[in-house]
Amino acid sequence: MSANPEIFRIEPWQMSFGERAALEGILAQVKPRLAVEIGTAEGGSLSRIAAHSEEVHSIDLVRCPAPQPEHVELHVGDSRRLLPELLERFASEGRVVDFVLVDGDHAREGVRQDLIDLLASPAISATVIVMHDTLNGLVRAGITDVDFASNPAVAFVELDFVGGYMARTGPFAGQLWGGLGVAVVDADTERRPGIYNDYLHDAYGMIRELGGSPTGAADGGRSPALLGRVLDRWRH
């Protein structure tokens, strides 16, 4: 056992430690034969997907400079073109993708399109889809633009599987980032009555409301009165 396991090494994996641990846990359970990543960047999350998978395809606009093992194929270009091509190839071969990480385009329309392409493909029929940065407003809007509910193969959607955060300092101060969401596509899995995890309050709505105030969470949450008022409203 290592005293400093890979999930605690900061670079180049662009995820919080909790997100890394959750991703590792999902991968350890799914043990993908075939995995797809959208958003390679410097290969941080890819290295852990590769460690648990038999074959991985990772898409990015720019080529990751890190050398990759033989079972990893990098696809360089826009996911709007490359993802449908890749999925069509898998579908024509009768293959099913077991795991997908959606962490590429963070624009609303880009996130929406990646998810629409995934859900439309026969290759995504027994698949765990993990989405990163679900607490970011644009990413979240792109995800909620997708009508998961009318797709009978979608068994479960949870946008706050791991909570995101608001940066306190630095170039992203005051902005909401991070968070992992999960969608399980499997026609054979018993569908939850409400496929969105609706027994919880919407963390995004609550945090946004707090962060929107100059005396709220954005400056370290120094206003207990405001916090109390917002939480009171959300409780009812």
Ligand SMILES: C[S@@+](CC[C@H](N)C(=O)[O-])C[C@H]1O[C@@H](n2cnc3c(N)ncnc32)[C@H](O)[C@@H]1O
């Ligand atoms: C947040 S980074 C991915 C981080 C990586 N998954 C990790 O955790 O280490 C997002 C990546 O998506 C890529 N990207 C952005 N828009 C894209 C698009 N339309 N198609 C493919 N890749 C895209 C960017 O070039 C960037 O490298």
